[in-house]
Amino acid sequence: MTDWNKNISTDQIKVGDKLPDISIPITLQRLVMEAGANYDLSLFHHDKEVAITVGAPDAFANSFFNMGMYERLLREWAGPNARLKKIGSLKMIKFNGVGDTVTFEGVVSKIEENIVTVDLISRTSPTNITTTAFGIVQLNEVEGS
């Protein structure tokens, strides 16, 4: 359970620190909810037959979902005062598809004043990396946080 009264500050982190992982099961119901909510209604993301035509074993999550999950990972780690500045170079290497449990992970790779870069990956098993990216977060260290 995330403590939303806390904010990460630069004196609490160092390069190499791992963010708390988030694992989430990809079910067809979740993909349907996601398609309706993010408004990418392309059939690959909720229709197995169409997904198979592009080489996927089943319907698969779209880039908006992957971006949103990385935002969740960064927000839960950094806290409410942080400002997300960028998610860069999102590469979709393999499908996050129905039946997969996807784990989103981050490692602090650079700290410059209050700007922190986090290397991001998602995977469906220890060896099966599905997406990579990086996030840039501005930590706003307000008094009392």
Place this chain on the structure above:
Amino acid sequence: MATEGWGKQGTWEETENFLGKVIGVSVGADAVELGSIRKWLEAKEFYAPIHSDEKAAVEAGFKDIVAPHTMAFTYGLPAYFTPEKPLEKMGDTPRQIPVPVIFDVPAPCKLSFATSIDIEFYEDMYVGDKITCTHKLIDITHKTLSVGEGAFLTQEDTYVNQKSDKVARVLLVIFRFNPPVNE
């Protein structure tokens, strides 16, 4: 992760004619509002008070309840059905998410896949904001990969709110290609 069967066809010369030009403007179908934020968060099991509680958002330095940054993609998407478009009939090709470098820029390629997406965030999005996205083709780089011969097309998407303040800038790189003839 390639898609087949959709994408405007044409010559590379026709593709080059679009370089540096605006290739589309998308007016977001819906303004930012609490219900769409909640549903977007729900599908990801994402709970952060700044997205639902005014007091928490203000304490965190926002002006009001703020939308998740990456919802810019969603709020910049146009409506799938409007009174001006023909009504859908049984058997019509299902409508895809509009990607102008595929649907509006001609290229002599049958297949495509997205290779990279970058998004930078500027102004926050608040309830009532209306988002418009301008799509521009900013780069064409011809390349032969293992999947076939084609080109990387880079689409720059600039998202602004109703006050013309920049909300986000996205670089979307799509590889459009043909597989080798002997396969």
